[in-house]
Amino acid sequence: MSSGSEENSDLLHRRIMFSMLGPAAYLAARLDFPLKELTHFMRLSYVRELRASGVTLAEAAERIEVSTRTLKRLNAELRSDFFLPEIEQTLARRIEFMVWAEPQSQARISQLLPGVEVSEIELALATLLDEGRVEMVEEGRTARYRAVKQVTSLVSENFARRIGALNSLVQNVAETVVARFIEPRTGSFARTLNFRVREEDLVELETAYRELLDRMLELEAKADSTSVPIRMSVLWTPVDE
Numbered sequence: 001m002s003s004g005s006e007e008n009s010d011l012l013h014r015r016i017m018f019s020m021l022g023p024a025a026y027l028a029a030r031l032d033f034p035l036k037e038l039t040h041f042m043r044l045s046y047v048r049e050l051r052a053s054g055v056t057l058a059e060a061a062e063r064i065e066v067s068t069r070t071l072k073r074l075n076a077e078l079r080s081d082f083f084l085p086e087i088e089q090t091l092a093r094r095i096e097f098m099v100w101a102e103p104q105s106q107a108r109i110s111q112l113l114p115g116v117e118v119s120e121i122e123l124a125l126a127t128l129l130d131e132g133r134v135e136m137v138e139e140g141r142t143a144r145y146r147a148v149k150q151v152t153s154l155v156s157e158n159f160a161r162r163i164g165a166l167n168s169l170v171q172n173v174a175e176t177v178v179a180r181f182i183e184p185r186t187g188s189f190a191r192t193l194n195f196r197v198r199e200e201d202l203v204e205l206e207t208a209y210r211e212l213l214d215r216m217l218e219l220e221a222k223a224d225s226t227s228v229p230i231r232m233s234v235l236w237t238p239v240d241e
Contacts, residue, residue, distance in 0.1 A: 012181065013182075016177060016181055016182070020174070020177065024038065024042075043064060043066075043074065044074055044077060044078060046063075046064055047060055047064065047071065047074045047075060047078065048078055048086070050063060050064075050115070051075065051078075051115035051116075052113065052115045052116060053115060054114035054115050055115065057071050057072060057075065058071075060075075079117075079120075084160060085159075085160040085161075085163035085164050085167070086164075086167065087120045087123055087124060088123060088124065088127045088160055088164070089127070089160055089161055089163065089164020089165070089167070089168075090164050090167040090168065090171075091116065091120060091121070091124040092124040092125075092127045092128050092133075092164070093164065093167075093168050094113075094124075095109055095113075095121070095124050095125065095128065095134075095145075096128055096133055096134060096147055097229065097231075098112060099134060099145050099146050099147050100147050100229060101225070101227075101229070102146070103137055103139070103144035103145060103146035104144055104145060104146075105142050105143065105144050105145075106121065106122070106125065106143070106145070109121055109125075109145070125145060128145070132148055133147065133148055134146060134147055134148060135148050168233075169233050169235065171231075172231045172232070172233040173233070175231055176188060176189075176190050176231075187228065187230075202238075205236060209234055212234065216232070
């Protein structure tokens with residue numbers, strides 16, 4: 001790679017990070033959230049991503065430029081009750097996505113998630129079973145988990161589930177950014193529409209969404225072993241001008 005290409009790549013990566021941090025800064029300003037705690041959350045989130053990808057504690061400490069002792073403290077903090085939504089809901093959705101194509105055993109799921117504790121995987125699987133989103137099937141002496149329904153559209157007032165849904169939304173945005181800017185993937189799509197709608201016509205947006213969901217279910221019904229997993233989010237909101 002030429003130096004010019006490297007400079008352009010570095011600029012792109014810096015621009016992406018600045019843009020992606022914008023929403024967090026926007027909310028922090030709205031909530032008068034302390035910058036010190038925001039920075040701490042960024043560090044925790046970074047550690048969580050590194051560990052989930054299989055990076056060792058020593059490697060993670062080097063990546064975020066802290067001591068191994070500090071890294072262990074951060075890693076332990078990620079197991080506190082505050083992060084239960086990440087374990088019960090976000091990890092559950094990740095596992096649910098993994099078992100779409102074919103059933104997986106808990107041992108295989110653990111292999112695919114090397115940075116996740118077995119106890120966390122067990123809790124996530126229990127959540128999926130309780131909610132009827134996966135089922136256990138016996139294949140010989142091995143128990144495997146498979147998705148019950150493929151297109152999930154979960155609406156709940158439960159706090160943990162709402163946080164899990166928020167995590168799923170922002171993860172979909174991040175995956176789309178990767179597909180559009182970093183590792184181009186055929187089939188990725190992103191559009192933003194700004195328009196005006198009469199208050200009495202807002203229900204038409206919900207009707208359009210239900211029609212889209214029906215179409216997604218039709219496509220899912222035709223899926224086979226060659227099908228490509230798709231993550232899709234739909235959102236809109238009235239805004240103040």
